[in-house]
Amino acid sequence: MDKKRIAGEKAAEFVEDGMIVGLGTGSTAYWAVRRIGERVRDGLRVQGVPTSERTRELALELGIPVVSLDDFPQLDLTIDGADEIDDNFHLIKGGGGALFREKVVALASRRLVIVADDGKWVGKLGAFRLPVEVVPFGWRRTVRAVEATGCRAELRIEGTNPYETDNGNWILDCDFGTIADPAGLHHSLKRITGVVETGLFVGMADTVVLGTEAGVRILSRPTPITDAESC
Numbered sequence: 399m400d401k402k403r404i405a406g407e408k409a410a411e412f413v414e415d416g417m418i419v420g421l422g423t424g425s426t427a428y429w430a431v432r433r434i435g436e437r438v439r440d441g442l443r444v445q446g447v448p449t450s451e452r453t454r455e456l457a458l459e460l461g462i463p464v465v466s467l468d469d470f471p472q473l474d475l476t477i478d479g480a481d482e483i484d485d486n487f488h489l490i491k492g493g494g495g496a497l498f499r500e501k502v503v504a505l506a507s508r509r510l511v512i513v514a515d516d517g518k519w520v521g522k523l524g525a526f527r528l529p530v531e532v533v534p535f536g537w538r539r540t541v542r543a544v545e546a547t548g549c550r551a552e553l554r555i556e557g558t559n560p561y562e563t564d565n566g567n568w569i570l571d572c573d574f575g576t577i578a579d580p581a582g583l584h585h586s587l588k589r590i591t592g593v594v595e596t597g598l599f600v601g602m603a604d605t606v607v608l609g610t611e612a613g614v615r616i617l618s619r620p621t622p623i624t625d626a627e628s629c
């Protein structure tokens with residue numbers, strides 16, 4: 399059983415005719431986008447806002463009409479993956495390097511549906527290193543400031559060069575150990591000049607679609623969104 403595939407394909411069923419849909423990035427969101435493409439071929443009318451250039455190319459290949467967030471600032475639904483999901487539906491994202499656009503698109507959406515295999519479901523965040531997008535200029539100073547918040551930070555490398563995001567920035571993968579206060583940590587990092595965004599998505603996910611050996615589990619967030627815009 400491909401847990402990512404069953405989760406992604408199930409989540410694509412949340413998409414309804416006429417919706418503007420945020421299209422996530424990664425190997426699980428891929429299956430959702432692919433299924434949406436199949437439904438478009440069968441007559442579903444939707445428009446998609448991709449969270450990365452990779453997903454933009456995929457959507458266009460699949461025949462999903464792509465629109466800009468600036469033309470459609472209010473989305474009905476976004477389907478995206480995650481690297482970790484805790485009991486409160488707080489997330490670490492950005493393993494695929496798309497965290498900034500993923501966060502902007504999620505914030506613009508009425509509903510955020512997260513798709514993942516059940517290995518991503520953790521009690522507390524932090525086993526996965528937190529991706530933090532930083533501006534290249536002065537990055538060594540930024541690393542020192544990020545590490546002063548209590549982590550070891552490593553510049554993400556692709557081949558022999560720094561990994562470059564779709565926004566022309568770099569990523570620090572930060573080992574904080576267990577993250578006791580995701581919102582507090584997010585705010586501390588955002589105060590650092592040079593930090594563009596963090597991969598902590600606090601209070602943003604409404605629904606989690608988990609692929610398990612036994613099939614798909616759909617979980618709804620226990621508490622309503624309170625302060626999502628700030629995280």
Ligand SMILES: O=C(CO)[C@H](O)[C@H](O)COP(=O)(O)O
Pocket residue numbers: 422423424425426427478479480481490491492493494495496497500
């Ligand atoms: O945040 C992301 C990309 O920036 C991805 O959604 C996250 O890394 C999960 O990816 P995958 O489904 O391939 O495990």
